[in-house]
Amino acid sequence: MGKLRITSTIFFVIGLTLAIWAFFAEPNSFRIREQAISIDSWPSACNNKKVAILADLHVGSPYKGIDSLRWIVDKVNARLPDLILLPGDFVIQGVAGGSFVAPEEAARVLGELKAPMGVFAVLGNHDWWLDAKRVEKAFADRGITVLEDRSAKLSNGACELRLVGISDYWEGAHDITKAMDGIDTAETILAFTHNPDIFPELPKQITLTIAGHTHGGQVYLPFIGRPVVPSRYGQRYAIGHVIEEGKNMYVSPGVGTSILPVRFLVPPEVTLLSISNG
DSSP: OHHHHHHHHHHHHHHHHHHHIIIIITTTOOEEEEEEEEOTTSOGGGTTEEEEEOOOOOTTBTTBSHHHHHHHHHHHHHTOOSEEEEOSOOSOSSBTTOOOOOHHHHHHHHTTOOOTTOEEEOOOHHHHHHHHHHHHHHHHTTTOEEOSSEEEEEEETTEEEEEEEEOOTTTSOOOHHHHTTTOOTTSOEEEEESOGGGGGGSOTTEEEEEEOSSGGGSBOBTTTBOSOOSSTTTTTTSSEEEEETTEEEEEOOOSOOOBSOOOBSOOOEEEEEEEEOO
8 A cells, every 4th residue: 555655646746747847837938949941942042041930929828928028029139030920820819827918019019020131920810810900900010011912022132032921721811822923933932821731732832831820739748749739630730840742841839828828848939940952
């Protein structure tokens, strides 16, 4: 009986420790993760340009309020990224322990982001559930360009890119033809969107697509994987660099949480992506 009690106590302590880590320590953490990827068709003039990806901020989710957002903005600016992309879900609609933060307040802080090639956003499903026009106006009023099924030309020295924003796969029009309108076949295209499930529908002309939405599943269990990923493809597009049929996509695990304020072995991050052709 003594051994059983000791064993039970050990398992209880381990379970409690893991719960504290998953529901407090890790969701309350933050990192800027530098990630380098290689794509053969990437132009040499744009090699090693740093793209900061601030995905799924979910401002108002536990531990990720407006003060945390200010701190994140300062940390990102200090890394001197060349381009900053915001792939949606700026607000939160339903998360245990969270509190609503108006998009105008979040946009006021995000308006302090700085990058020589610009700061751009697309909307996520949570932004659409709240009010897409309201969120878009809040960002536009702070000088952040929202690219919903449209594009913009970017340049920095000899580096020239076409940035294509594609609206949310669940809630937006996600009109790929409209988004690609007027783009020359010789242009290098960097696309970004909220939900990676659109990836199979994208043309091979797009050199790289950047997405968020999945939160990396929020929980990763060794030898098992990611039990819950909000994707029709399961874990296929959950996180990281995906290469399929000659196409490239990078999925960031993002910063905030949704539904439950839990992260386990998927820490909140801003991804600082460095892209080269070898």
